[in-house]
Amino acid sequence: MSGAIVRPLPFTVTASGISGAARIGTAEPKEVAVALGGAATITLDLGGVTPVDTIFLGYTNDGGATPLALSCGTANPNTTVLAPALTSLSTKIPGERRHYAFAAAAPVNARYIGISGNLPAGFQIGVAAVGKRFWPMYGHDLGSGRPVIDTGTASRRVDGGFGIEDGAGAGGWQWTFGDLSDAERDELYGIARDRRMSRSILVAEDVNATLSEAWHWSLLQRIEPYERFDVGATKWALRIEDWA
Known part of the structure; x- marks a missing residue:
């Protein structure tokens, strides 16, 4: 991957x-x-x-x-x-x-x-x-997936129907880098510090992907701390949400 x-x-x-x-x-x-x-x-x-x-x-x-x-x-x-x-x-x-x-x-x-x-x-x-x-040697782990984001709202009316305010739909991606080297971890930390959760970033699920949905012009969301679980091996789970 x-x-x-x-x-x-x-x-x-x-x-x-x-x-x-x-x-x-x-x-x-x-x-x-x-x-x-x-x-x-x-x-x-x-x-x-x-x-x-x-x-x-x-x-x-x-x-x-x-x-x-x-x-x-x-x-x-x-x-x-x-x-x-x-x-x-x-x-x-x-x-x-x-x-x-x-x-x-x-x-x-x-x-x-x-x-x-x-x-x-x-x-x-x-x-x-x-x-x-940034393309780590061991890629990302199995278990990645795309969320579906909806900016619209739907609320239940008293008559049993729904009041719907249509919005925009967007994609995203959630994945884990499971075997980052110390150098890769530090490089990725530098990217996260620079981009934070308010500056756009480009993410590819696979640089050889042939689907537009696998390329994400996005913002980082919910940046959790990385986990260093062995010498030279760090795990970091990330999530992005796409511009619509």
């Missing part, structure tokens, strides 16, 4: 053929960048050369027919092609927005990330995240 966590790096955005491109740099996925139609490019500037291995473009309205090219470089965004035709991940949920996710086998040093494609007018991207993943 290979659960991974990515602490998103800050970046600035420049683009052509895209309206509101800076919106993909905000945590709120409902603030979308919108393609004008035709050739489009987006450049993410990380502000300095840094190792990266994961790129996420989330909450698109793609139906599976719009490939995107990904590239990177230290002096410009087009030095190294990462994915010539990346397609969005599928979904099992009717009407769910689909994500694009790229996970390199090894980190590459980059300052600029390039995203390009021939996009239909109205194509939307809600959020982008770039970073180097």
Whole structure:
């Protein structure tokens, strides 16, 4: 099992053929960048050369027919092609927005990330995240699962029916890293201290997953203390809730 966590790096955005491109740099996925139609490019500037291995473009309205090219470089965004035709991940949920996710086998040093494609007018991207993943050697334990989150309310009326105020639905994930080394524990503690429970984080149940539901743009919830139960072995249970 290979659960991974990515602490998103800050970046600035420049683009052509895209309206509101800076919106993909905000945590709120409902603030979308919108393609004008035709050739489009987006450049993410990380502000300095840094190792990266994961790129996420989330909450698109793609139906599976719009490939995107990904590239990177230290002096410009087009030095190294990462994915010539990346397609969005599928979904099992009717009407769910689909994500694009790229996970390199090894980190590459980059300052600029390039995203390009021939996009239909109205194509939307809600959020982008770039970073180097925390990916412990032994992955996560069996017993992980996704909760279902509902922001709506339903209360029983005196006549036996329900008064319903519809809200939004969201997913999440709960899992346990069962065999963290001391170095892995300290790295994960640093991520948790930085992200706390109010800063967005990217989590993949499996970086090779083909379902959008297995990639989570989320907030950490209920951060319990880790448990060191042997020399060089720490257990830490975590839970996240996704943005809707």
